[in-house]
Amino acid sequence: MNIKLSELGRLQDLFKKLSAGSHINHQQDNELWADLENQRDAYQALFAALGYELTVDSRGFAYFNTDQASSYTGKLTRRLALLLMLLFEYQADQGAHLFQFQQWRLDGALLEKLWQTYRALLEAEEIGTALALKEICDSATRVGFLLAEDGAYRLLPAVHRYLDLFEELAKAERHEEAPTDTEDDALEDNL
Amino acid sequence: MINPRSLIRALDKHWEAIERIVALGQEQIAYERDELLALLGKVYVHESGEQRLERLQQMVNTELLIPMSHSNMLQLNDTVRQFVGSLLHEHELGLSDILKARIVDIKDGLEQLHRALDEHDMAALQRGAVRIDNQLRQILQQLDQDSHAIQAIAERAKSADERMPLARRYREVLEAFDRYILPMTDLMDTGAGGSFYPLLEEAGRTLDALAQKLAVQGGLYSHQLMLRQVGFRVKDLRNKGRETLKHCTNTLMPLREEMRRHNHLSAAIALLLGEVRKKGLRRALPADRLPLWRKERGFLVSIGPELLTLMEQARGYRAKGVEFPEAIGEASDMPMERVDEDAIRAHLQQALPVTDLLSWLGEHYVHYQDVTVLRLYHKLIRLPDIDAAPNPEETRITLKRVAIRLHSHRMETHEHQIK
Numbered sequence: 001m002n003i004k005l006s007e008l009g010r011l012q013d014l015f016k017k018l019s020a021g022s023h024i025n026h027q028q029d030n031e032l033w034a035d036l037e038n039q040r041d042a043y044q045a046l047f048a049a050l051g052y053e054l055t056v057d058s059r060g061f062a063y064f065n066t067d068q069a070s071s072y073t074g075k076l077t078r079r080l081a082l083l084l085m086l087l088f089e090y091q092a093d094q095g096a097h098l099f100q101f102q103q104w105r106l107d108g109a110l111l112e113k114l115w116q117t118y119r120a121l122l123e124a125e126e127i128g129t130a131l132a133l134k135e136i137c138d139s140a141t142r143v144g145f146l147l148a149e150d151g152a153y154r155l156l157p158a159v160h161r162y163l164d165l166f167e168e169l170a171k172a173e174r175h176e177e178a179p180t181d182t183e184d185d186a187l188e189d190n191l
Numbered sequence: 192m193i194n195p196r197s198l199i200r201a202l203d204k205h206w207e208a209i210e211r212i213v214a215l216g217q218e219q220i221a222y223e224r225d226e227l228l229a230l231l232g233k234v235y236v237h238e239s240g241e242q243r244l245e246r247l248q249q250m251v252n253t254e255l256l257i258p259m260s261h262s263n264m265l266q267l268n269d270t271v272r273q274f275v276g277s278l279l280h281e282h283e284l285g286l287s288d289i290l291k292a293r294i295v296d297i298k299d300g301l302e303q304l305h306r307a308l309d310e311h312d313m314a315a316l317q318r319g320a321v322r323i324d325n326q327l328r329q330i331l332q333q334l335d336q337d338s339h340a341i342q343a344i345a346e347r348a349k350s351a352d353e354r355m356p357l358a359r360r361y362r363e364v365l366e367a368f369d370r371y372i373l374p375m376t377d378l379m380d381t382g383a384g385g386s387f388y389p390l391l392e393e394a395g396r397t398l399d400a401l402a403q404k405l406a407v408q409g410g411l412y413s414h415q416l417m418l419r420q421v422g423f424r425v426k427d428l429r430n431k432g433r434e435t436l437k438h439c440t441n442t443l444m445p446l447r448e449e450m451r452r453h454n455h456l457s458a459a460i461a462l463l464l465g466e467v468r469k470k471g472l473r474r475a476l477p478a479d480r481l482p483l484w485r486k487e488r489g490f491l492v493s494i495g496p497e498l499l500t501l502m503e504q505a506r507g508y509r510a511k512g513v514e515f516p517e518a519i520g521e522a523s524d525m526p527m528e529r530v531d532e533d534a535i536r537a538h539l540q541q542a543l544p545v546t547d548l549l550s551w552l553g554e555h556y557v558h559y560q561d562v563t564v565l566r567l568y569h570k571l572i573r574l575p576d577i578d579a580a581p582n583p584e585e586t587r588i589t590l591k592r593v594a595i596r597l598h599s600h601r602m603e604t605h606e607h608q609i610k
Contacts, residue, residue: 019485019486020487021487052485063484064485066483066485067479068483073483073486074478085467088460089460092457094356095357095358095360097357098357099453125467143484143486161482165476166460167459169459169476171459174462
């Protein structure tokens, strides 16, 4: 394919962010995202030729995919997974709408509550203080899962990657259970 | 007995209050007088207490409000409640069972039409057509109301207090879906499973056939027209039914899906957290499945002030002189010697065989320095055309300055050269 570099206006910014390990979120980086969406094929081809696999998710985030963890990402991704699981469970208990997670405000008080509620579990995973939770958030902010804003954090669309993983893993855990509701499928077919 | 005209006039006069009272009706059945007076106070702010009391009395006199039996509370006249409710689209969701009852009635009506035509009873034909038309109209109205009611349910679910647990917020949605959408879907099914839609198709066909028959028999035009009008309404209803169902499903389905996804996710997370508690994070979340992202570390070479200093220093560089010790000894005194190697070689060729090369050299070339003699010795034993073999006995030869003990070489002509 022919790629016109002059049309890839934000190539440099995009590459800088993506190769630093950050996720592009349409909410936070809306100009970059718009450019990425418009020239998606060109960017993907160009980065692929350079050895980077650009994944663009229609829910509003993009990143360079890899299957090799560095020591930094390996540790962070696991801890962030735990933090998100605890956060989502806590919020579900509060009756919050889980798929409106982008509206939550993850402030110090909430982190403190998480720490108090799940202290035993967190300590078992060597997350010894409420401050360590904040450190995880800070690291996650640097790679585009969270957004730091007036002393609190907000979750960004890239968090969907974790939610997908949770559902997928849980599905694998109970794959022998009853099959899904066929009634609804029939209904959708009808319309 | 209510006088319709005065009721409507009264409704117009007290509309603001009635509107509020109908809205309140969703939560309560009857109202205390004081409660109503307070409500009037909110609506008609500029009126005095006496005026409000008078207004309330008027509402009772015109039968907008009726005293409840066995108590002194007031209730809204049911005709008024229905009328105002339908004007304001304040509806409870209709029951699909009511729809079923109407369908049975339409079936009866169609049979009545057949009979009437067979017996040439035009009065019965008219009655049957009106009966079917009435039912069709009722169904159309119900569908319209249902559509509004579903919209209202969705709105309520979305705008309800966010702190309220999601399951409670969406309960009405789920109930509406199960109670209304699912049975409706069954009814509207165009295949063998449905009862409503196929019936409408059949009704349409029957009405057309009857109208045609009537035309052939030479019936009154007004009767033919009547059958056709009912036929149109049937077609209308067929479209409207499908549209309403689609609209309602489209409204509720996303909410229901959202709710289901929400439940899926929270169940999944609860399950995983259970695993984490049992097995630990490391084993519950396998490393190869966790989200990863590629990170490149950039290496930058920049020319900073340190490098400039370094270059400055390099410019002014002076090599440090290191004094080497003076070369001493004879080597420097030793004069270079001219050695005619070819002549020596020719000399050796003539002298062959030589039993002891070093002695021979010492004998003939004693005027050369020891170093030169030794060099010649080593050169001559390597000559390609002369055989050199070390003597088995060790000899000791004294040169000018040094004495050497060695197995001196014996030199002979090459064997094949002799041959």
